Amino acid sequence: MEPITFASALANLSSMAPEIWQACRETALMLGIGLFTAILLGGPLGIILYLSQPGQLFANRVVNGVLGWLVNLVRSFPFIILMVSLVPLTRVLVGSTIGPIAAAVPLSFAAIPYFARLVEQTLREIPRGVVEAAEAMGASPLQIIVKVLLNEARSGLISSLTILTISFLSYSAVAGVVGGGGIGDLAIRYGYYRFQTDVMVAMVLLLVVIVQIIQFAGNRLAAHLDKR
Amino acid sequence: MIHLQNIRKRFRRPEGGWFDAVRDTSLSIAPGEVFGLIGFSGAGKSTLLRLINLLERPDAGAVIVDGQDLTSLAPRELRRARQNLGMVFQQFNLLANRTVADNVAFPLEIAGWSRADIEQRVAECLEVVGLQDRANHYPAQLSGGQKQRVGIARALAPRPKVILADEPTSALDPKTTQSILDCLKDINARFGVTVVIVTHEMHVVRSICHRAAVLDAGEVVEVVDVAEGQVDARSELARSLLEAA
Ligand SMILES: Nc1ncnc2c1ncn2[C@@H]1O[C@H](COP(=O)(O)OP(=O)(O)O)[C@@H](O)[C@H]1O
Ligand SMILES: [Mg+2]
Numbered sequence: 001m002e003p004i005t006f007a008s009a010l011a012n013l014s015s016m017a018p019e020i021w022q023a024c025r026e027t028a029l030m031l032g033i034g035l036f037t038a039i040l041l042g043g044p045l046g047i048i049l050y051l052s053q054p055g056q057l058f059a060n061r062v063v064n065g066v067l068g069w070l071v072n073l074v075r076s077f078p079f080i081i082l083m084v085s086l087v088p089l090t091r092v093l094v095g096s097t098i099g100p101i102a103a104a105v106p107l108s109f110a111a112i113p114y115f116a117r118l119v120e121q122t123l124r125e126i127p128r129g130v131v132e133a134a135e136a137m138g139a140s141p142l143q144i145i146v147k148v149l150l151n152e153a154r155s156g157l158i159s160s161l162t163i164l165t166i167s168f169l170s171y172s173a174v175a176g177v178v179g180g181g182g183i184g185d186l187a188i189r190y191g192y193y194r195f196q197t198d199v200m201v202a203m204v205l206l207l208v209v210i211v212q213i214i215q216f217a218g219n220r221l222a223a224h225l226d227k228r
Numbered sequence: 229m230i231h232l233q234n235i236r237k238r239f240r241r242p243e244g245g246w247f248d249a250v251r252d253t254s255l256s257i258a259p260g261e262v263f264g265l266i267g268f269s270g271a272g273k274s275t276l277l278r279l280i281n282l283l284e285r286p287d288a289g290a291v292i293v294d295g296q297d298l299t300s301l302a303p304r305e306l307r308r309a310r311q312n313l314g315m316v317f318q319q320f321n322l323l324a325n326r327t328v329a330d331n332v333a334f335p336l337e338i339a340g341w342s343r344a345d346i347e348q349r350v351a352e353c354l355e356v357v358g359l360q361d362r363a364n365h366y367p368a369q370l371s372g373g374q375k376q377r378v379g380i381a382r383a384l385a386p387r388p389k390v391i392l393a394d395e396p397t398s399a400l401d402p403k404t405t406q407s408i409l410d411c412l413k414d415i416n417a418r419f420g421v422t423v424v425i426v427t428h429e430m431h432v433v434r435s436i437c438h439r440a441a442v443l444d445a446g447e448v449v450e451v452v453d454v455a456e457g458q459v460d461a462r463s464e465l466a467r468s469l470l471e472a473a
Contacts, residue, residue, distance in 0.1 A: 135283065147334070
């Protein structure tokens, strides 16, 4: 094998630009679907977990216990095992088990309880007195959730979403290798199976840059929203 | 305006058993009155105050506010009734992510006021507490006294008949305390709002209350009249509180 020079690597990578672009789109799709479901289902789940705690608005031992147990159950599966066990469900939902959309099924499944816990924890930081003040003013439960809990926790929620995004960028690489495609998959296919180390390094660098950008944007937005 | 009839409230002790925070208490507060609830720490003052707007539900007895027994109301009716009862807290409990103006607007949004009405009412209330120039600040940018003024403006906004205040000056220095008390006094005098104020300081009672209930171990020991800053106390406890001041 020829030694890799900077020039040869650059030439190689630029010839692969369409494939790299395709991989980026696949990663974005997997991540996008995963995050969307996490927010749509994990968010409300986190709110219910919080509100059903003892001393909260809808304190309910049974609901809190059962949901907490379910969340822990899903979260205790190593991701790769969760993915394999969800193959039948993925086939039913998507009609196929390969491609970014199929990979998004286990990603979403893992992201829902993960985000739910993050939301629950973020909401716990709101002083009880603030919620009580809203109750004393005659706020309805929905008004308390939207105008008090979510609004007071908004900065923490953005930070949680940032953590979720970065964790699941890495999960999406695992999902990609098992037929989802994406940046991680490209790195493995070329870097590991075809010994094109330059492609692997470039893909890892790309992920590093993406993570830095997400974290930076998340921090900025969180700081902007935080008026405490 | 407020009639508490044979109210009882007990809490479960963490170590088991029950703790009587309020025992068989009856109390009547007249419209337009500034009424104090005074006693040592743990006497049950906050619990009694929170029973008035049903933040705590009594185990027995009736809570009649403005002719309505709150304990008999459905949740939706209770929320409506609460809009008639402003509340001010020791720790202010403002919404940190809302500006001063939006904090004062909050109870009006809840009550479904129109945007234009809210804007006008918020401006009025900020003027009452002297914070017009802080409308667009966030609570974190205010002093303790200013935060409590926002708390009072917020309580006043929906034109309540009653304001409940739980140690509203206990987190403040003496000078700020006096200005907050003056503010409450002013609101009572100008708008005829009934004020119920919890305190452990006789000074607060002397300075703004018309009458005050002296509480001990969940019971009203005595209801004292306050005239011209003079407290006419008979009970041992009231006298000791008086001397402590
Ligand atoms: N939610 C609660 N659960 C258990 N005990 C409580 C609760 N609220 C108050 N208590 C107890 O009731 C007693 C009276 O409390 P409180 O009304 O806050 O007194 P005060 O305001 O006069 O200091 C205290 O002993 C307190 O520990
Ligand atoms: Mg108290």
